[in-house]
Amino acid sequence: MSCFDFWFDSDSEGDNMTNEDLCTVRVERRKLRDASNPLDLPSNTFVEYFRVSKDLFRHLFDILDGNLGVGSSTVLPIIKLAAALRFFAEGSYQKGAGNDLFVGVAQPTMSKMLYKIIDVFEEQICKTAIKFPTNDDEKNATKMGFFEKSGFPGVINCVDGSHIKIIKPKHDVQHLYSNRKGYHSLNVMMVCDHKMIIRYVEANHPGSSHDSFIWNTSALNQMLETHSINGDRNSWILGDAGYPLKPYWITPYRISGNMQHNESKIKFNQMLSNTRWIVERSFGIIKNVFRCILGARQLHYKPEKASRIINVCCALLNLRVRFNVPIPEENVVQLENDFPEDVNNEEENFTAAVIRDEIMQAIM
Secondary structure: OOHHHHHOOOOOOOOOOOHHHHHHHHHHHHHHHHHOOHHHOOHHHHHHHHOOOHHHHHHHHHHHHHHHOOOOOOOOHHHHHHHHHHHHHHOOOHHHHHOOOOOOOOHHHHHHHHHHHHHHHHHHHHHHHOOOOOOHHHHHHHHHHHHHHHOOOOEEEEEEEEEEEEOOOOHHHHHHHEOOOOOEEEEEEEEEOOOOOEEEEEOOOEOOOOHHHHHHOOHHHHHHHHHHHOOOOOOEEEOOOOOOOEOOEEOOOOOOHHHOOOHHHHHHHHHHHHHHHHHHHHHHHHHHHOHHHOOOOOEOOOHHHHHHHHHHHHHHHHHHHHOOOOOOHHHOOOOOOOOOOOOOOOOOOHHHHHHHHHHHHHHO
8 A cells, every 4th residue: 555545545544454554554644744844835835725824824823832732642733733724725524634745644633633723713813813893993994994995984894694504413403504595504694894804703593593683682783782872873884685774784775666766775775785795705705715614515513613613714814814815816706695685674773764864865
């Protein structure tokens, strides 16, 4: 058996192999792993391979190193990080990432490493990489960024939802995760700014959940409602027709019947849609840069772990922006909407309707 044969063998480790073959695999795997250094790759290849730049990799390693350790494992922390990034970059199977030339670990080892990496990411990185703007300077900079791009005033973020495909959960909760297209998913709400930095994410709701329910039960909704009650009436999030209209949350006009010829409201809706395009593009980028959450792959994990993987991918996308990692054009795939736009049938908030009318009059 050659090194190449066992390295990329598609069978499970141990199938049709003698004890001697297994020992050989493990020894050779460790030799190759110990001799490899991911940072030896050319810079462009490194980004393509791990979806982060070398500077960002070193930044992550500095944070993770002291929290990973070697312990009883013989796998070095740098290889653990490389293994996790390969998993996030390429797909939802641990064996594929573990068999990688720069990783070289068995699937059980890969599973343990991934769990630990995700734990450390959520504790040390996600909390600082994904933050909602709360001070006036940040808000004003974001408002100016959106206004310069689209001419829509007062926007601090845009929101959208998208379904991330997962394997069938256990029987007693399957119906909760089955969405309207018949596959199992998490309905993920993502909020981003004019630079496509993700400012908030809710990734723990089953696929049957409605967008408006996810928003209404979110911590962000409670925070913005408090700010609005306390007098902040000049900052808005833009959502589509599936979300409720509120003083701090602007949605399109419902165009029907005698309103079909109201050009001002039609133009307003188009302007709002053009401004919100940036969050739709963000979903397209994150699904194609970190392909473990791409629909064609689907996450082969329980919903709870799938949710945590999505959080980590969001944090990594933000860090890519911070470290100026370019987005290759081939990765910017315009994804189709998961479902036709849903309409929220809640009675519109009167104060919010007045604010929306005032915005329309100001920009038309």
